Amino acid sequence: MAATLPTQHRALVLDSIGADLQVKTLPMPQPTSGSAIVQIVAAGALSYHREIYNGQRHYPLATPMVGGYSAIGRIAALGPDATALKPGQLAFVDCVIRGRDDPSILYLLGVSEGYSAASRKLAREVWRDGTLAEYAKVPLENCIPLDEAKLCQSLGYSFQDLMYMGYLLVPFGGLRDIKVEPGDTVVVCPATGGFGGAGVQVAVAMGARVIAMGRNETELARLQEHVRKGTPWASVETVRITGDEAKDTAVLQAYGPVDAVLDFTPPAAAKSTHLKSAVAALRYEGRVSLMGFVDFSVSDMKVVGSNITLKGKLMYSREDTLQFVKMLERGVFPRGQDFVDTKTFGLDDWKQAFDAAAEWTGVGKAVALMP
Template identity: 65%
Template structure:
């Protein structure tokens, strides 16, 4: 274990005192490691497309204040508690945002995003694991640090740490696709596919060996998506479908592609009334599966019963999904460089610009991060 004296007494962090005041860079005490925890020196902190809506109050998410913002990140272990047996100072790690109560895994929350839905998650988010990754240092549960083979990823495969931050988007659809047991060779509809998580879902499904039908309203972005995937994964089997908004028309268009085994939905809240998921489910084969990770309303009809279809809700992903994803990444199953991601990077004192950029720089291969 690294001596805690190796850590600075204070560090810089982006602190949100109130919604009205917004973020400001402040000097705060550096946390110290204890049993079950690690202190991580943050290298890149991910910014998602709706971070701005969370921290300006538009989404109405509940979280304690004051708070250091953020979500998942990539960093290096700075110090570990006395019960760490694998993690050690200097290691490159993925810091994951999904925190579970150790004595009740069903009690969970997303770091510095939402306090969760029960008393246990609210206690942990307020009293124990309060602050996020928009900082130079972050205290993290040991089980939320995932070792990355830096030599393999950065030397042999040529990823930069910034490029690896695209895991922020890819892990979410990977969790949904694993939950419905997508198999190589199957056909999956990704809808909508033109946003951050949807675009990443297309890349993940292709890398898992599936045939992908990408649905979206923006024809220009659909074309860019297809070109991006084909360039990074030559031979990828990908089709695109423009949503018309008419349930029957879109269902017929999908059915023309033949057997559809699975659907993953990643609809944002503002599109909750869209009929695209209803159309995709209508096109599913008998016994087909659907991962519902978004906010679409009104999707259940007699067809689900008649066709023995399975609709599964899924929040984020499980620990074993992260472990498997990292293995796939280290085996070279994903594209590299700009064939995977084109990042935009900001400093802490450019927080407003970072949040604004993340809201606009969306779609496959695009991500934003704050670099302490």
């Protein structure tokens, strides 16, 4: 099922951690069993991509490598064992690589090679290069087909709009993992970053009432306005994190019993007390999805006495992705800038793209590179 491919393509290469990335001309990857060659049309830039590649985040990565993470692209060629994907088809290229014979082996393409010998083997010997390139070779199962006519014509999403999926899918994985249902009251904390803000949008789309916690009152107000503008029926309340654990708990409790908590604490806020306040406000048999980096301890009496479920969650499953695409194609999310305002750059402007990604953060904001 191979198509006629160019012999070379341009890619953004990291030769070593701390070095500047360089746009290089590389040999074209070829399709093999279990793989697809995807022509990239929009690749996402994370708010902390700059920190990964300059070494500030200390994420393990084998170099040289092509940078990136998830992307939107067209299937250019397929390995001989492909049965459903077709050349020319639009697809979401998922950065979550799993071991085919052991799905617990997981790493993020272009972000980290993981922390086990098995994930390092996959990252170094099989799937090393990310999506900041004109073409990328990726596993077949990481290509999620998209209905281009419905998404881009009927609903009016651009390719760069669709790249916002990279943010939305992460909280969707966490919320599904703790079985959030329509009508639930969900605390998202903190909600003013990229993943937290996306978590508010996803929880609303799932039919939940949301309480968004954060320190920045201006950003909380913007978040509330953004979500309500796109979904006027949404129930979104905001609570400022004061650092006074008991006070923050009382404010949350005033909104009534909380069913679930979705936590995205960044490393810099690991000592914050906001998660303790959120857990204290949970009802009997409440649930918590821990997707951040919080240094967390909580009263045993609360967790044991109230049958609280605490679940760690890294990213999302392929089944989550397929379900999310169904929601997106059904039109349950807003469109245009009520959905996302994306800044776009070319590969040669990668520095500006990473700088923009570090600043252009929060609900409805994203940065994409378009090769």
